[in-house]
Amino acid sequence: MTTSRITTFLAVLAALAASPAAFADCTTPQTFDVTSPNDDGSPGTLRFLVNSASVQDCDTIEVPPGLIVLDGALGQIKIKKSITIHGAGADETIIDGNGVASNDRIFEIDTNSDGLGVTLSGITVRNGKPASDGGGILVNNSGFLNLVGSSVIGNDAGAGDGGGVYVSQGGGLVVDGSKIAENTANTGGGLFLNINSNTLIANGSEISGNTATIGGGGIGTDSSNSINMEIVNSRIVDNKTDGNGGGIYHYWGSSTLTNVEISGNTTTAGDGGGIYSEYDMMILDNCLIANNRAGDTSNDQYGGGITSYYSMIIQNSTIRGNQASASGGGIYNYDDMSVQNSTIADNVSDFDDNQNNEGGGGVYNEGRFYLQDSIVSGNVSNDASGGGGLYNYYGGYGHMLIDGSLIENNTATNNDGGGVRHEGYTLNVRNSTIANNKAKGDQNGGSEDSRGGGIYNVGDPLAITNSTIVGNEADGSGGGIYNDDSDCEGTLSLNNVTIALNTADANDGGVSGGDGGGLYNGGTNGTSCATVLMTNTIIGGNVAGGAGSDGPDCFNNFAVDEDALILSGTNLIQDITSCDTQGSPAGILSEDPLFETGLADNGGKSAGDPEAPAIVKTLALQNGSPAIDAGLDSTCELVDERGVERPADGDGDGDAHCDLGAFEAAASSGGTTGGDTTGGDTTGGTTGGTGDSGGCSLIR
Numbered sequence: 001m002t003t004s005r006i007t008t009f010l011a012v013l014a015a016l017a018a019s020p021a022a023f024a025d026c027t028t029p030q031t032f033d034v035t036s037p038n039d040d041g042s043p044g045t046l047r048f049l050v051n052s053a054s055v056q057d058c059d060t061i062e063v064p065p066g067l068i069v070l071d072g073a074l075g076q077i078k079i080k081k082s083i084t085i086h087g088a089g090a091d092e093t094i095i096d097g098n099g100v101a102s103n104d105r106i107f108e109i110d111t112n113s114d115g116l117g118v119t120l121s122g123i124t125v126r127n128g129k130p131a132s133d134g135g136g137i138l139v140n141n142s143g144f145l146n147l148v149g150s151s152v153i154g155n156d157a158g159a160g161d162g163g164g165v166y167v168s169q170g171g172g173l174v175v176d177g178s179k180i181a182e183n184t185a186n187t188g189g190g191l192f193l194n195i196n197s198n199t200l201i202a203n204g205s206e207i208s209g210n211t212a213t214i215g216g217g218g219i220g221t222d223s224s225n226s227i228n229m230e231i232v233n234s235r236i237v238d239n240k241t242d243g244n245g246g247g248i249y250h251y252w253g254s255s256t257l258t259n260v261e262i263s264g265n266t267t268t269a270g271d272g273g274g275i276y277s278e279y280d281m282m283i284l285d286n287c288l289i290a291n292n293r294a295g296d297t298s299n300d301q302y303g304g305g306i307t308s309y310y311s312m313i314i315q316n317s318t319i320r321g322n323q324a325s326a327s328g329g330g331i332y333n334y335d336d337m338s339v340q341n342s343t344i345a346d347n348v349s350d351f352d353d354n355q356n357n358e359g360g361g362g363v364y365n366e367g368r369f370y371l372q373d374s375i376v377s378g379n380v381s382n383d384a385s386g387g388g389g390l391y392n393y394y395g396g397y398g399h400m401l402i403d404g405s406l407i408e409n410n411t412a413t414n415n416d417g418g419g420v421r422h423e424g425y426t427l428n429v430r431n432s433t434i435a436n437n438k439a440k441g442d443q444n445g446g447s448e449d450s451r452g453g454g455i456y457n458v459g460d461p462l463a464i465t466n467s468t469i470v471g472n473e474a475d476g477s478g479g480g481i482y483n484d485d486s487d488c489e490g491t492l493s494l495n496n497v498t499i500a501l502n503t504a505d506a507n508d509g510g511v512s513g514g515d516g517g518g519l520y521n522g523g524t525n526g527t528s529c530a531t532v533l534m535t536n537t538i539i540g541g542n543v544a545g546g547a548g549s550d551g552p553d554c555f556n557n558f559a560v561d562e563d564a565l566i567l568s569g570t571n572l573i574q575d576i577t578s579c580d581t582q583g584s585p586a587g588i589l590s591e592d593p594l595f596e597t598g599l600a601d602n603g604g605k606s607a608g609d610p611e612a613p614a615i616v617k618t619l620a621l622q623n624g625s626p627a628i629d630a631g632l633d634s635t636c637e638l639v640d641e642r643g644v645e646r647p648a649d650g651d652g653d654g655d656a657h658c659d660l661g662a663f664e665a666a667a668s669s670g671g672t673t674g675g676d677t678t679g680g681d682t683t684g685g686t687t688g689g690t691g692d693s694g695g696c697s698l699i700r
Contacts (some may be wrong), residue, residue, distance in 0.1 A: 019174050025153060029058040039071040046085070046095070047077050057082040060080075063123060067091035072101035074380045076130070076138075076588060078108045079118050087123035090151040090179070092223035097136070097155065105155070109143040117144035119173075131158035133192070134166030135183055142170035149180045157185035161220060162192030163210055169194045173235075175201040182209045187249065188220025188237055191228045195252075205234040207247075216249030216349040217241035217265055217421040218400035226280065227253035231260050236274075238264040244307070246277030246292055262305075263290040269299040271332065272307035273322060279310050287317040295325030295350075300358060303332030304347060305538040308367075310678065311336045319344045319362075327391065328364035329379060335367040340664045341609060344389075353394040360391030361410060365400055366424075368447070372403045372614060373606045376419075386412040386456060387421030394460070398424025404607025405436045406615050414441035415457030416482065418472060427457075430465045431607050431641050433616040435599060439474040440506070449476030449514055453502060456482045457492060459530070466641045468498045468618050468662045469518075470599060473506040475515070477555070478520035479542060481532050485503045492521070494636045498619055499553075500538065500595060505546035516555030517542030530556075536631040538661035539572035540593040551578030570632040572660050593661070594625040602663065604606040604642020619661045621650070628665050631658035640664035 035044035040047060041149040046068055049061050056616075059081075063089040070077070079085075085091025097106040109118045112396040120137075128136045135155030139145045141571055145165070147314040152164040160166070163183030171194065180190040189210030193199055201207070207218040209361045212222075216237030221227050229250075240382040243249070246265030249272075262274040270276070273292030280488070295301030304322035306312070308331070313577040319330040320343065329347035331337070344362045361379030364367065385391065389410035400422070407419045417439035418425070439450035453472030455462075461518045463481075469480045476482075479502035483492045505514035517541040521530050553575045560586075573579060596619060604614035618641055620629055628650040636658035639645055649656035650665030659665055 007600035015346065016565050017411060029060065029163070030056070031060045031062055034061060034063045037066050037068050039068055039074065041074065045135045047074065050077055050079055051350070055081065055083060062348065063087045063093050066097060067094045069096045069104065070098045070102055070104070070168065072098050075102050075104035076106060078110050080110050082117050084119040084121060086121045086122065089122045090149060091123045093122060094124045094126060095143050099127045099129045099221055103129055105134050106136055108138045108140055110135070112141045117146060118150060119146040121148040121151050121152060121353045124153060126153045128153065128155040129158070131160065133157060133160040133162055133450055135160070135163040135164045135185060139159045139167045139171045139173060139181055141168065141170045144172040145169070146174045146176065148176045149178060151179040151181065152183065153179070153181050153557050159186050161185050161187045163188065163212070164190045167194055167197045167199060170195065170196045173199045175199070175205045177203040177205060177678070179206045179208070183208065184211045187212055187214045188216045189218060189241065191219045193219070193221045193226065195570045196220045197226070197227050199229045200232070201230070201234050202232040206237065208235065208237045208239065209657065212241040213243070215241055215243035215270060215472040216245045216246045220245070220249045221251050221253060225319045229253065229256070230253040232255045233259045233262045236265065237261065240266045240268070241269045241270060244270035244272050244295070246273045248275045250277040250282055252273065252279045253622060254281050255380060257285070257287050259286045260284070261288045261290070262508055263288065263292065263611045266293045267301060268296055269301065270301040271295070273303065273324070274305045275307070276303070277308045277310060277312060279307070281311045281313070282308070284312070284314045284317050289317065289319045289322065291321045293323045297520070301330045302326050302364065305330045307332045308337055309334045313338050313641070314342055315340045317342045320346050322347045324349050325351060326358040327360050329361045329381070331363045331369045332360070333365045333369050337367060338372070339374055340372045341374060343377070344379065345375065346378040348380045348382060357389040359385035359412070359415065361387065362389045364393065365398065366395035368398050368399045370401045370403070370595075371405050373612070374405045375615060376405065376407045377409050380413045381415065383414045385421065386415035386417040386439065386450070388412040388418045390420045390422070390423045392424035392427050394424045398426070400424060400427045402429045402432050404431045404614065405617060406617065407432065407437050410437045412439045412450060414450060415439070415452045416443070416445050418474070419451070419454045421456045421458070422455065422462055423458035423460055424458060427460070427462045429467050431616065431643070433468045433618065433641070434469070434472065435468070435617065435692070436471040438506070439476065440470070441475060443527045449505070449507065450474060451504070451520070452478045452482035453474040454480045457484060463493045464494045464497050465638045466497070466639070468616070468641060469502065470498065470500050470619060471502065472505045475505065475507040476505050477508070477515045479504040479517045482518045483519065483521045483532060491531045491533060494537045495535045495635065496631070496640070496660070496662055497537045498663065500541045500593070500619055502544045503545055505544055505549040508546045513546050513549055515544055515550045517544040517552045519554040520551070520556060521554065522556035534571050536570050536658065536660050538593050538627055540572060540697045542615070554579040556580060563698050570630070570660070571633070572627050572630070578667060589626050591626045591632065593627050593667070594622040596620040596622060602642060607643070610643070617640055620644060620663055621659065621665045625665070627660035629653070629655070629657040629659060631660050633658055658690055
């Protein structure tokens with residue numbers, strides 16, 4: 001939905017909410033009182049007043065505290081006027097549909113082509129059971145319902161849709177400070193939106209505890225045409241379905257969610273524990289997607305928090321604590337998705353440990369995925385295909401860009417890629433930090449330890465610029481990066497990258513051991529076409545832990561950019577043993593890079609907003625570091641990972657050149673002072689940053 005369409009939509013709904021007269025020819029509104037709790041249609045009853053010719057458009061019917069049980073023989077109350085039914089409060093005024101006795105819903109809003117609207121305020125609508133659409137309320141014939149301070153609870157649409165409320169084709173609905181809960185339907189346990197309908201859910205409303213058989217435990221939409229939905233300052237919680245979309249099933253239409261909590265929703269045999277979205281745009285701003293689950297021990301399902309098959313924008317939000325029985329503990333993406341200024345944390349893929357080759361604890365991407373100024377932290381991929389934090393796969397498109405982000409403390413259990421696993425078409429990492437991730441345990445029937453603590457690359461194009469890869473661990477090879485190009489399909493390129501303090505063979509031998517603490521380069525089938533092009537990069541202070549391990553900093557077939565080496569000493573590899581480099585040895589500095597101790601917040605600005613601070617952490621260079629002013633200016637990045645301009649005269653000799661690695665030392669100081677790389681603390685990363693969405697605290 002475009003901004004103009006949203007504005008128009010909200011303006012229309014606001015006008016309706018303010019006064020039904022917006023669609024009616026009102027003169028002098030009157031108020032009528034319900035004086036009898038009976039439902040026999042006699043004078044003074046609610047049914048009598050709704051049908052009375054004396055009650056006209058824009059009039060109000062006041063319903064006192066108490067219980068009205070619909071007559072089983074008379075069934076639903078049909079409203080064909082633009083009126084308000086106002087109770088004493090949802091806890092005080094209750095209208096009961098009499099369930100199996102009536103086999104009908106409570107209200108049908110059945111207006112005509114004039115587009116009249118109905119307001120239900122301060123009442124509870126419960127125990128409808130029509131075995132057809134709209135268990136509690138049916139908004140029919142392009143009608144409009146304004147539900148204010150009310151509850152729709154415990155209704156059952158049977159084989160129909162919309163257990164609580166069903167909005168028909170072209171209809172409209174405002175849910176204002178109301179609750180739709182514990183309803184049951186085929187699709188849309190709480191609420192179902194038909195084609196070309198418009199819905200606003202706002203002001204502390206809650207869709208909770210609803211159940212759907214086919215899909216959309218909380219909210220379901222039609223699959224044949226467009227709907228428009230806006231949800232603001234509300235909660236979609238503890239809903240469930242056997243199909244897709246435990247909280248929301250969104251199909252064909254534009255939806256915007258602002259300051260919304262979607263939590264505790266589940267699917268049994270469907271994808272998208274919190275949200276399932278397909279066809280047309282969905283925008284999430286300042287939202288919390290938490291503790292949702294897709295699948296169970298008998299069904300492998302995707303996207304514990306979100307499954308998206310169409311364009312989605314997520315900003316200023318938190319995706320936390322979600323679980324999927326298959327891929328994508330937090331998010332499963334198959335189309336275009338942008339995640340900005342958000343946190344994806346503590347999600348789990350393959351939560352039932354069934355080893356069905358599923359991965360991506362935080363995100364599983366088969367589309368085009370853009371991550372900017374965000375944190376991916378504490379996610380776990382269990383006994384699957386790895387990618388504890390992020391998994392980029394070629395099934396759909398498999399393109400991923402990581403910019404200005406922090407990927408930390410993620411774990412791939414019994415598989416590869418603790419931070420990131422890449423076997424898609426392209427992966428670009430820039431201005432980012434990949435820190436303290438782990439690939440642990442064994443795989444392939446217990447014959448091989450897990451590889452690529454920071455990044456595991458399955459031979460596809462991977463470009464890393466202005467980034468820090470630090471403190472990662474692999475029980476097998478490639479503590480920082482494992483580059484496997486057995487099929488000769490891609491190249492790993494590194495420019496202004498710092499790879500430090502990573503560990504291979506972290507379990508000291510394990511079942512297969514491991515080499516290349518910083519970088520392991522080579523195909524698993526013995527081919528030597530795996531290629532790394534390295535410029536202005538530091539690899540230092542890494543460890544290959546076991547007694548039989550080789551190459552603390554790098555191991556195997558390692559092709560260094562010869563042009564860069566010819567022009568200047570553009571790369572620093574502290575321990576070149578087992579690196580098997582190509583190019584002039586004069587182009588490699590084999591010295592201690594002299595890092596400051598541990599990751600730190602060394603300032604800078606975010607990748608997307610120059611006015612906002614960076615969330616990434618970097619390894620600063622000490623005074624006297626051989627990496628200062630040692631880079632090749634023609635190939636170095638214009639700014640460092642923090643957005644600080646290059647080159648600076650870091651060594652103070654009056655001749656500015658860019659530094660090696662991701663950090664540019666300040667011209668005024670020639671670097672900083674402090675410790676060395678030995679035993680450096682790499683726990684300086686943070687799981688904070690954007691943290692839980694600030695706005696979501698308003699609704700929790």
